[in-house]
Amino acid sequence: MTTHAYRAALLRFADDGTPLYDADGLLVVGPNAQGQAVVHAAGDHAALIGQYPDLPVQDWRGHLIAPGFIDLHLHYPQLDVIGSPADGLLPWLEHYTFPHESRFAELAYAAEVARFFFDELQRHGVTTALAFSTSHPASVNAAFAEARARGLRFITGKVLQDRHSPDGVRDQTEQSLIDTEDLIRRWHGVDRLGYAITPRFAPTSTDAQMRGAGELAARYPDVWIQSHVAENRDEVRWVAELYPQARSYLGVYDSFGLLRERAVYAHCIHLDETDRALMAATGTAAAVSPTSNLFLGSGFFDFGAAQDAGMRHGLASDVGGGTSFSPFHTMLAAYFVGREGHTKAGLSLTPSRLWWLHTAGAAQALGLGQVVGGLRVGQEADFVRLNPQATPLLARKTAQANSLDELLFSLIVLGDDRAVAQTVIAGKT
Structure with missing residues (x-):
């Protein structure tokens, strides 16, 4: 597989369960030594993009990338x-x-x-x-x-x-x-x-x-x-x-x-x-x-x-x-x-x-904490692209979110399958 980059709001989790959030994030996915699709980089877009000057970036701004x-x-x-x-x-x-x-x-x-x-x-x-x-x-x-x-x-x-x-x-x-x-x-x-x-x-x-x-x-x-x-x-x-x-x-x-x-x-x-x-x-x-x-x-x-x-x-x-x-x-x-x-x-x-x-x-x-679930570097590239504007009421509510918890709670209360714009499994849609 080839390496891909995605720009969007980005949610990840640290080992201790702390949420890591970038309002303008970059997720880079590519093969590891075994040819498996894994996360190569994840974080703030401005801080990371200079490391990938020639890599095309899929622009998903306005959406949220989160672990599958x-x-x-x-x-x-x-x-x-x-x-x-x-x-x-x-x-x-x-x-x-x-x-x-x-x-x-x-x-x-x-x-x-x-x-x-x-x-x-x-x-x-x-x-x-x-x-x-x-x-x-x-x-x-x-x-x-x-x-x-x-x-x-x-x-x-x-x-x-x-x-x-x-x-x-x-x-x-x-x-x-x-x-x-x-x-x-x-x-x-x-x-x-x-x-x-x-x-x-x-x-x-x-x-x-x-x-x-x-x-x-x-x-x-x-x-x-x-x-x-x-x-x-x-x-x-x-x-x-x-x-x-x-x-x-x-x-x-x-x-x-x-x-x-x-x-x-x-x-x-x-x-x-x-x-x-x-x-x-x-x-x-x-x-x-x-x-x-x-x-x-x-x-x-x-x-x-x-x-x-x-x-x-x-x-x-x-x-x-x-x-x-x-x-x-x-x-x-x-x-x-x-x-x-x-x-x-x-x-x-x-x-x-x-x-x-x-x-x-x-x-x-599941005993897979180092393998999936957090979108950390080296983890398998399973993630979802969520659309906070998927319904009129969800769009109205998420536009007023002033924190990560307010954004996530709006999705929890008002979201459904319509909010899932894309499911990516092992780097593939």
């Missing part, structure tokens, strides 16, 4: 389950999710959904995602093939669920572990793809399946682990009945060796201080899904307690329990949760903190 969004948890097979009414999590799974996921045994069907799913991710400015497939290997193969064709950084895995699941999605213990290892060998580390060992949640896996998942996690320490924990009070009670010897729901996963770096657990609402300390000590991260939690009435994630514990966490859409692919909608829902007092000292999350949780903070949660 990172979605820490969603279900690509639940694309058509968005907005399905139910009394709560468990009825929603029974009546909508499981029947729909049974269709993903067919590769052609899974491939069609995957194409639409990735179109939606890119339309909303998401450049890295950690997603569930289904219990069918075909669903994993379809998703990885489509993501690879687009050059995306994408992580998924075959769902493990060998009990308490209906016909069509329930798998067989031994074969499920064989399939998982085969898929790891086929896909993990290919281009920008990564594999995630994926027990659906503790109630739907036998001890033998959970034990096998832990053994695979130990055998392949650079793969990811993903599951759900402490999302819904009925679910928490069910786990307590199934595992009366466990200290907590989270403790079930710990007993099978499934808490470690590159382990990401969705929701993490109904945890206590001991659970949060365990997540921090093991490097396990939480994927916070506020639109899903509000939609299903599951509860509120305690951002302040997580921060106090030193527990990694970032934001996620959780499509299809979540109600939108839009990172703006997710950040706004997280702000609502913060306004309800679920942050340290009852303070709301700042706009720049919300944005960090959906970019560089989410990258840290």
Whole structure:
């Protein structure tokens, strides 16, 4: 690839999460020694342009270049389950999710959904995602093939669920572990793809399946682990009945060796201080899904307690329990949760903190903090070009912004896919 330069307002993040902003910025993207598209320079246009006298510059003044969004948890097979009414999590799974996921045994069907799913991710400015497939290997193969064709950084895995699941999605213990290892060998580390060992949640896996998942996690320490924990009070009670010897729901996963770096657990609402300390000590991260939690009435994630514990966490859409692919909608829902007092000292999350949780903070949660998320020199060139004038009301509001937080908050509250003028993945539109 060749080197490219872009002039626009520029948002980046330092290692410690501090936002770095240039009202008139320059982003230079080009190949590294391995031929991968990375950031060569980022900062104030006037300070940098003299280093690139002969490089043509794409003029995007009036727009904002920002890191591509990172979605820490969603279900690509639940694309058509968005907005399905139910009394709560468990009825929603029974009546909508499981029947729909049974269709993903067919590769052609899974491939069609995957194409639409990735179109939606890119339309909303998401450049890295950690997603569930289904219990069918075909669903994993379809998703990885489509993501690879687009050059995306994408992580998924075959769902493990060998009990308490209906016909069509329930798998067989031994074969499920064989399939998982085969898929790891086929896909993990290919281009920008990564594999995630994926027990659906503790109630739907036998001890033998959970034990096998832990053994695979130990055998392949650079793969990811993903599951759900402490999302819904009925679910928490069910786990307590199934595992009366466990200290907590989270403790079930710990007993099978499934808490470690590159382990990401969705929701993490109904945890206590001991659970949060365990997540921090093991490097396990939480994927916070506020639109899903509000939609299903599951509860509120305690951002302040997580921060106090030193527990990694970032934001996620959780499509299809979540109600939108839009990172703006997710950040706004997280702000609502913060306004309800679920942050340290009852303070709301700042706009720049919300944005960090959906970019560089989410990258840290994945163990990819040096790779993506911050638009720092050497990081992969995944970014979005945002148009603050995308709608009349957004244009009116952003024109009055007197600070970075006012600009970002206007986008969070009023923005949607119309504000995403361009999504650039690995240096390519």
